[in-house]
Amino acid sequence: MAPPEEGSDVLVLPDPPRGPLHAARARASFCWKELALFLEGEDVLRFKNAVFSALESDPLFAHPRGSDLSVEKYQELNFLRCKRIFEYDFLPMEDVLGSPWRIRVLVECLGMYDWSLATKFFLHLLTFGSTIYSSGSERHFKYIPKIFSLEIFGCFALTELSHGSNTKAIRTTAHYDPTTEEFILHSPDFEAAKFWVGNMGKTATHTVLFAQLYTPGGQCHGLHPFVVQIRDPKTLLPMPGVMVGNIGKKLGQNGLDNGFALFHKVRIPRQDLLNRTGDVTPEGAYVSSFKDVRQRFGASLGSLSAGRVSIVGMAVTNLKLAMSIALRFSATRRQFGPTGEEEVPVLEYQMQQWRLLPYLAATYALDHFSKSLFLDMEKLQHGLLGNDQSATQAELGREIHALASAGKSLASWTAQRGIQECREACGGHGYLAVNRLGELRNDNDPNCTYEGDNNVLLQQTSNYLLSLLERRGPGGPRVESPLKTVDFLESYPDILGRRFTGPSPEDCWDSSGVPLPLLGPGLPGVHGGAEVPRAHAPAPRAASAAGRALADERPLHPVVPEPAHSPALPRWLLFW
Numbered sequence: 201m202a203p204p205e206e207g208s209d210v211l212v213l214p215d216p217p218r219g220p221l222h223a224a225r226a227r228a229s230f231c232w233k234e235l236a237l238f239l240e241g242e243d244v245l246r247f248k249n250a251v252f253s254a255l256e257s258d259p260l261f262a263h264p265r266g267s268d269l270s271v272e273k274y275q276e277l278n279f280l281r282c283k284r285i286f287e288y289d290f291l292p293m294e295d296v297l298g299s300p301w302r303i304r305v306l307v308e309c310l311g312m313y314d315w316s317l318a319t320k321f322f323l324h325l326l327t328f329g330s331t332i333y334s335s336g337s338e339r340h341f342k343y344i345p346k347i348f349s350l351e352i353f354g355c356f357a358l359t360e361l362s363h364g365s366n367t368k369a370i371r372t373t374a375h376y377d378p379t380t381e382e383f384i385l386h387s388p389d390f391e392a393a394k395f396w397v398g399n400m401g402k403t404a405t406h407t408v409l410f411a412q413l414y415t416p417g418g419q420c421h422g423l424h425p426f427v428v429q430i431r432d433p434k435t436l437l438p439m440p441g442v443m444v445g446n447i448g449k450k451l452g453q454n455g456l457d458n459g460f461a462l463f464h465k466v467r468i469p470r471q472d473l474l475n476r477t478g479d480v481t482p483e484g485a486y487v488s489s490f491k492d493v494r495q496r497f498g499a500s501l502g503s504l505s506a507g508r509v510s511i512v513g514m515a516v517t518n519l520k521l522a523m524s525i526a527l528r529f530s531a532t533r534r535q536f537g538p539t540g541e542e543e544v545p546v547l548e549y550q551m552q553q554w555r556l557l558p559y560l561a562a563t564y565a566l567d568h569f570s571k572s573l574f575l576d577m578e579k580l581q582h583g584l585l586g587n588d589q590s591a592t593q594a595e596l597g598r599e600i601h602a603l604a605s606a607g608k609s610l611a612s613w614t615a616q617r618g619i620q621e622c623r624e625a626c627g628g629h630g631y632l633a634v635n636r637l638g639e640l641r642n643d644n645d646p647n648c649t650y651e652g653d654n655n656v657l658l659q660q661t662s663n664y665l666l667s668l669l670e671r672r673g674p675g676g677p678r679v680e681s682p683l684k685t686v687d688f689l690e691s692y693p694d695i696l697g698r699r700f701t702g703p704s705p706e707d708c709w710d711s712s713g714v715p716l717p718l719l720g721p722g723l724p725g726v727h728g729g730a731e732v733p734r735a736h737a738p739a740p741r742a743a744s745a746a747g748r749a750l751a752d753e754r755p756l757h758p759v760v761p762e763p764a765h766s767p768a769l770p771r772w773l774l775f776w
């Protein structure tokens with residue numbers, strides 16, 4: 201199936217239909233089309249149009265009306281939709297490398313439609329496919345066309361039933377047998393079953409499997425990835441020695457078949473070890489171009505970070521959806537007002553603005569952060585593929601790992617809280633399933649857990665920052681990093697030493713000198729502040745038009761500066 205037209209005859213930004221929102225839109229102090237073009241660029245807008253119009257006119261993507269689908273039926277339909285996305289060929293193989301931004305945009309479009317579809321597509325093409333590409337070598341490139349043609353369908357199996365965060369404790373083993381030049385994969389018991397693996401429940405034929413690699417003599421070389429066939433692509437029956445199945449209903453994303461697998465002495469060829477950072481010779485000797493385990497682990501952090509960078513984008517997409525629903529509703533929902541006059545749209549109440557607008561600001565800030573992190577990640581991937589073993593590349597890997605870990609936590613938690621605020625801001629209608637806020641809340645939730653639990657990830661970023669400070673010590677080298685996001689540590693004694701004193705509520709209202717989105721109420725990381733009564737009354741009608749409120753530079757709530765901010769604060773910390 202040919203990809204739908206993106207050409208010039210497609211109207212890039214059609215006017216929305218005239219309806220109840222028209223009055224609020226007409227009061228905007230800026231041109232939304234110019235803003236959209238500025239934020240996205242014409243190429244992205246055209247690409248999004250092409251994807252959305254294809255889905256809109258294809259009956260396979262029509263949302264079923266009436267009662268919910270059974271999980272079985274939903275998963276079947278989700279696979280058919282995923283297959284259709286490949287048939288549309290939105291992302292031809294050559295484009296994935298040439299225009300990587302298209303991947304990000306396509307996942308955003310699919311997620312806007314349904315996260316079960318986006319994650320299914322993403323896990324197969326990007327998590328499975330790109331791990332093979334970035335962790336393997338030429339001998340594995342044979343898999344790439346099969347991934348695009350769906351001859352094989354993939355998943356990524358790291359977590360086990362009894363270990364997720366503590367990956368070092370993973371117990372699936374891969375013993376090398378030099379007599380047959382094969383690895384023998386084995387799960388010692390049920391607790392070592394691979395678990396939670398997206399696509400593994402019903403549809404995956406292959407997996408990237410992480411196992412502890414042993415060479416003859418019993419030496420363990422740590423976790424390594426292998427490509428393993430788990431089902432027959434024609435019948436979908438399990439391969440000999442593999443026990444595989446579905447883990448059951450989840451809180452959300454139920455169109456995705458998450459699964460488990462146990463391996464009983466399954467033999468795979470030596471060549472199916474993904475060998476970019478370490479390999480085993482036919483005779484059974486372990487070889488690695490990396491001098492020590494730490495350096496090898498550092499090089500593999502790049503591929504782990506990629507998933508987290510994508511989750512930042514997924515969480516931002518959820519915020520965009522929830523904010524659009526809640527703000528549009530609030531601009532048209534009217535409650536209370538002067539006797540005898542028309543009631544006031546709830547968006548004009550300062551309290552509604554106080555609850556929603558900081559999340560709107562966070563959406564823009566995180567969207568920008570997500571895009572810039574994606575570009576930084578791309579730079580790192582180029583270095584990895586070019587086998588760059590320089591100190592700068594290693595530092596970049598550590599910095600992006602720290603940024604992606606903190607960024608994923610910040611974005612997914614902000615989305616979690618933002619969606620909930622949007623749900624409540626829509627009153628009872630926010631609780632009606634058709635309005636989607638419940639589905640968004642449930643589908644966003646695992647963003648806080650997969651690819652690393654947020655709490656554990658924050659510890660990883662803290663470790664990174666503390667290790668830089670430790671390395672600096674008294675009289676040590678300056679704290680520097682390739683992306684300059686940690687340079688602020690140089691002035692940490694000054695930052696920690698500063699105190700805010702606000703003798704009166706008016707001082708607290710004075711926002712001059714405070715970075716704008718830094719201290720929104722309800723955002724994670726915002727503590728303390730002077731007790732100032734919340735505004736309950738509607739703002740004066742003449743001054744509180746929704747459009748103007750959005751553009752008003754004055755904060756809608758008291759802003760209490762945290763201990764001062766050095767001009768050298770890293771851009772990611774500014775969103776904290």
Ligand SMILES: Cc1cc2nc3c(=O)[nH]c(=O)nc-3n(C[C@H](O)[C@H](O)[C@H](O)COP(=O)(O)OP(=O)(O)OC[C@H]3O[C@@H](n4cnc5c(N)ncnc54)[C@H](O)[C@@H]3O)c2cc1C
Nearest residue numbers: 356357358359363364365396397398646650651652653655
């Ligand atoms: C929807 C979904 C899809 C998934 N898809 C996949 C997939 O495709 N492939 C895959 O391999 N995995 C997948 N996972 C697994 C996921 O990566 C793990 O669930 C995640 O890494 C957390 O591990 P865990 O569940 O073992 O939690 P645990 O590590 O057991 O953590 C439990 C709790 O303990 C806390 N904790 C743990 N260690 C510490 C510590 N040192 N200090 C303080 N607190 C700590 C954590 O914060 C957490 O709150 C998926 C999970 C979900 C929910």
